[in-house]
Amino acid sequence: MKGGFIMNEKRDKLLKELMAADFTVIELNLYLDTHPYEQNVIALRNNMVQRAKMLREQFEREYGPLTSQFGYSGCPWQWIESPWPWERQ
């Protein structure tokens, strides 16, 4: 189905952007663990956290929850919906 394919592609693109932002935060967090006084890196990290938060909200609005701990669920329980991350899509 072509429509489904295009939707998947859009989902993929947004997810990749979020993954990149979250990864940047992971990487900067590790750096800061052993360089806790580097103010400019902390600022960079704080900015990236804002960007990741925005992308996450956008993704969850369009494609459902990424965590089961935060946020509102419609009925039926949305958390169990595919795809799960390890599935080949």
Next chain:
Amino acid sequence: MWFYDKKLEYPVKIKNCNPKMAKYIITQYGGPDGELAASLRYLSQRFSMPTNEAKAILNDIGTEELAHLEIVGSMVHQLTKGVPAHVLEKEGLGAYYSDHDHAVYPMSAAGNPFTAAYIQSKGDPIADLHEDLAAEQKARATYENLINLADDPDVIDPLRFLREREVVHFQRFGEALRIVQEKLSQKKFYIQKPKREDEAEKK
């Protein structure tokens, strides 16, 4: 505690099955230098770290290793999904299929099941951090071996990401080791409570 995030740390999208490659890659799931061993090693050692930097780095790298465990498991899953038993058998996974079907089971490339004997948690931060530095190098070398065995870009790409993470973790552990060594070699000052006046008079 932990929350699950319903995405991988790095994408895994393998279009073509390759059971033989899965048999090798599974070693980074449950083998001697694999991600499960790495995660358990750091998350166990963190309890006895003496500085905030060292506690944080072991906690956070131990957490990232769990995400790597998931990446490696996803690779094994995608490389074997839907492959019929006779093909698995021909590609060297007959014994694996007998016990585990198409499931993902933590073991080494040679078939040894995961064991906590792969890790140490010594209570001595210098010994533990040196083990961690070695562990990252051993994992890096394993990923290089796996990259040498692979010919599919869909497989090589996540392996390259995982290899790079080992290099970064090695760097961070080196910094943590230096910080811990500096703390342990600091001069220690002991402050004694002054004697009360009436105690002093008795003498």
